[in-house]
Amino acid sequence: MSKVSPKYLVASLAFIFVICASLVIPNEEMVFEDERVFKILESLGSIETEKFPDTKEFGVSAKRGQELIEKGFSSKPGGGKTKKQSKHFVCTSCHNLKKEDPDLRFSDPQARLEYTAQKDMPFLQGTTLYGAVNRESYYNGDYYKKYGDLVLPAKNNIREAIQLCAVECAQGRRLHKWEVESILAYLWTIDLRLHDLELSDEEFVFIDAAIQNSTDQDSAIALIQSKYLDGSPAHFGDAESSRQAMKSLKGEPENGKLIYENGCLHCHANRKYSYFLLDDCDLTFKYLKKKQGSYTDHSIFQAIRFGIYSVAGRKSYMPQYTMEKMSDQQLKDLESYIDMRAE
DSSP states (O other), X not given: OOOOOXXXXXXXXXXXXXXXXXXXXXXXXXXXXXXBHHHHHHHTTOOOOTTSOOTTSTTOOHHHHHHHHHHSOOBOTTSSBOOOSOSSOOGGGTOOSSOOOSSTTOOOHHHHHHHHHHTTOOOOSSOOSTTGGGOSOOSOTTHHHHHGGGHHHHTTOHHHHHHHIIIIISOXXXXXXXXXXXXHHHHGGGOOBGGGGTOOHHHHHHHHHHHHHTOSHHHHHHHHHTTSOSSOOOOOOOHHHHHHHHTXXXXXXXXXXXXXXXXXXXXXXGGSSOSSOOOSOHHHHHHHHHHTTSOSTTSHHHHHHHOBOOBTTBOOOBOXXXXXXXXXXXXXXXXXXXXXXXX
């Protein structure tokens, strides 16, 4: 039997070590912070295609979808412009188009208020459309109380959720198929990215290794999905309950100022989306203070907790802030700001 030289043996062992290590340790990073979450999940074996737009439908384009969302109308596939989807609202009346929660695992109204103020975004009743295609459910919780069985087809179907929003929330017309698919195409341009999930370095490495080595894929999927809510919780408050709860709370006028300027004025300044004008005039705050104890539409308690419903001849309305969108503490802060300005 021939002898193997020590030099050859060492070289062979080193080669084997490199080969074995390559099966465990990624050679080159495959996961980057700007990677789309759905692409990473797809790489891990979690494939979902029913939310993808039907691009075979004539006229579908993300550009048209963005126009419908922001302007309420778009160019028709065959030429000309569409009829305005609603005379009263556009999607951005109630929904932001950017990330609005610093931590996507929680629906925290105060964190959202501070984050949106920092990013120069309005503080709105609806959940942002950013990442909407990454969610699994829509019109959750108490929205059944408002829309009844209309929410059932929309609950787990984003297309039906878009239609419900168009007809009921926006008080407009039903969308054509190419319009729905175009909106969906646009929503896929604002889906979640990995940097939105605030992953640690160790979590990045774990996900990267799971993709490259085809190991622990279910755990990697679970890790990613644990970093964001699969639907927005929604619980309606009650004006009287809020009044009682606020008696034990101390208001912070500066926080209330943020709510007034970034929330109330978004719709009411210059009557942008409302018949009821709000501004920075002292008389306006005196009027709001006077109406606080009433049960009319101009009471902040009634408007915020119940919303303002459509009536004959006036289809536009104000959607209420759920408890997840505005807390009793924030309502107290708004009250304290109004009181301060009214003095």
